[in-house]
Amino acid sequence: MKYAYFPGCAIHGSAKEYAMATNAVNKYLDVELIEIRGWNCCGAIDAVYAYNPLLSISLSARNLALAENTKMGIVTLCCACFFTLSRANSMLRENVDMKGKVDKVINDAGLKYAGGVKVRHYMDILANDVGFDKILQKVTVPLKGLKVAPYYGCLIVRPIGIERFDDPEHPTSMDKVIEALAAEVVYYPDKTRCCGASLVMIDEGVMMEMTKALLLTAKNAQADCIVTPCPMCHFNLDAKQKDIESHFDLDLGIPVLYITQLIGLAFGVPSKELGLHRNLVFPDKILEKLKAPSQATPKAL
Amino acid sequence: MKHNLSRHITTQMTDPSFVEEIKKMLGGEKILDCIQCGVCAGSCHARFAMDYSPMQILKMAQLGLKQEVLSSSTIWICTSCYTCASRCPRDLNIPAIMSGFKNMVMKNNVPASIALKPKFHKTFVEIVGKYGRMYEPELKIKLINKTNPGELLRNASFGMRMFRKGKLKFQPFKLDSSTRFSEIYQRVLNQEAQK
Numbered sequence A: 001m002k003y004a005y006f007p008g009c010a011i012h013g014s015a016k017e018y019a020m021a022t023n024a025v026n027k028y029l030d031v032e033l034i035e036i037r038g039w040n041c042c043g044a045i046d047a048v049y050a051y052n053p054l055l056s057i058s059l060s061a062r063n064l065a066l067a068e069n070t071k072m073g074i075v076t077l078c079c080a081c082f083f084t085l086s087r088a089n090s091m092l093r094e095n096v097d098m099k100g101k102v103d104k105v106i107n108d109a110g111l112k113y114a115g116g117v118k119v120r121h122y123m124d125i126l127a128n129d130v131g132f133d134k135i136l137q138k139v140t141v142p143l144k145g146l147k148v149a150p151y152y153g154c155l156i157v158r159p160i161g162i163e164r165f166d167d168p169e170h171p172t173s174m175d176k177v178i179e180a181l182a183a184e185v186v187y188y189p190d191k192t193r194c195c196g197a198s199l200v201m202i203d204e205g206v207m208m209e210m211t212k213a214l215l216l217t218a219k220n221a222q223a224d225c226i227v228t229p230c231p232m233c234h235f236n237l238d239a240k241q242k243d244i245e246s247h248f249d250l251d252l253g254i255p256v257l258y259i260t261q262l263i264g265l266a267f268g269v270p271s272k273e274l275g276l277h278r279n280l281v282f283p284d285k286i287l288e289k290l291k292a293p294s295q296a297t298p299k300a301l
Numbered sequence B: 001m002k003h004n005l006s007r008h009i010t011t012q013m014t015d016p017s018f019v020e021e022i023k024k025m026l027g028g029e030k031i032l033d034c035i036q037c038g039v040c041a042g043s044c045h046a047r048f049a050m051d052y053s054p055m056q057i058l059k060m061a062q063l064g065l066k067q068e069v070l071s072s073s074t075i076w077i078c079t080s081c082y083t084c085a086s087r088c089p090r091d092l093n094i095p096a097i098m099s100g101f102k103n104m105v106m107k108n109n110v111p112a113s114i115a116l117k118p119k120f121h122k123t124f125v126e127i128v129g130k131y132g133r134m135y136e137p138e139l140k141i142k143l144i145n146k147t148n149p150g151e152l153l154r155n156a157s158f159g160m161r162m163f164r165k166g167k168l169k170f171q172p173f174k175l176d177s178s179t180r181f182s183e184i185y186q187r188v189l190n191q192e193a194q195k
Helices: A014-030 A046-051 A054-068 A079-094 A096-107 A122-130 A134-139 A175-182 A204-220 A231-239 A241-250 A261-267 A286-291 B019-024 B039-043 B056-062 B065-070 B083-087 B093-110 B117-133 B136-143 B149-164 B181-194
Strands: A002-006 A032-035 A074-076 A118-120 A145-151 A225-228 A257-258
Touching: A002 A054, A014 A032, A014 A074, A014 A122, A014 A257, A014 A261, A032 A225, A032 A257, A046 A054, A046 B117, A054 A079, A054 A096, A054 B181, A074 A079, A074 A122, A074 A204, A079 A096, A079 A118, A079 A231, A079 B083, A096 B181, A118 A122, A118 B019, A122 A175, A122 A261, A145 A204, A175 A261, A204 A225, A204 A231, A204 A241, A204 B065, A225 A261, A231 A241, A231 A257, A231 B149, A241 B149, A257 A261, A286 B181, B019 B056, B039 B056, B039 B083, B056 B065, B056 B093, B083 B093, B093 B117, B117 B181
Parallel strands: A002 A032, A002 A074, A074 A118, A145 A225, A225 A257
Antiparallel strands: none
């Protein structure tokens, strides 16, 4: 299965381990992500959109046009890019006035967008193109006894204009992936509660308050880790966790894994290839727990 | 926090053209459809940091309280998480309306309640224009309050942690001219300037 891959800026920056882990598990799942050449900033959830909506939609449209040339649908790992590209895509379909303005802008730069690209998130690919059965078949190190809090975040389930693949209030696609890996999904009522997103850049105190709630709920549910498909949420939950601990005088120490890092562990991929050493809260407790009774050898591809 | 909604609203405070302005914004067409059910206010995860709830903002907008709406912290605290919009029984795209209000503030140079917020948007756009992609370290450095030693120290130690984990990119990636990216960027901004 081949897709036009839109990485987004975070994946090339602070979330490199998400791409590493995804590349590693894709080999097992026959998924091929082919990076779109010359892609640019997706257009941003709000930063560009609020400043100048036409600029944001035009930035998205450039990416959509580049993807259309590849004749494949776009897949992103980043939930924010998924939302931004989807918003532009549906607006270009529904708003004739906007379509006209954007066409003028991108045509002059030698690009054309007919509107035929489907924008999808990698979670959607896992759930619907790969399927839970196939994931289950590839498991060589069942994650038995591991308690996982599934955190979906906001932007792949809720916004208006996205390609919906899960329930906006009670998503279950990631729960099913975690169960296929033989791990236990804990009751996590905060699975779609906002982490504070870009407030990390502008009002850190508010972001910390919001992310703290997510971490505490996971801790109270006795989760061994939180799993997420979103680089922005991961930044707040993982990279900012130490700041949150010292700000609120808390002892949290909750590892936050990308969904593909968790899948990789169950497939027997070495933790180095999954970029686990790059997570700020190092998941040593998880690795020990998995090592304990039976250490399966990684299966050859 | 401001809790002055109960004060007497006089006609001098209301701007009847505000609703018409909102209707022209992307997502603002249905502003008058709000029935004040309160689902957005009850759902908002960032309500604790706002001066007015989203429901109050929508009512104030309907009444034409332009100054109050545009100077509220609410419009900047909204994270576009879409909890309110996905639950709204009247299908209002509330985050898009909030973005529209921010746009009005930035376009008309209305003083914003949270000083850093417009700076975040403006700096973000500048960096994207320069490279074609976001370069987070530059954005953060430009937004840090350099007169606050505590903030400087906290960010320095955070930067070190990121560095040790190999998460700090030292060089921005720049799209070259063959991609014709900057033509798109410049064209949109020039169009805007001509208006």
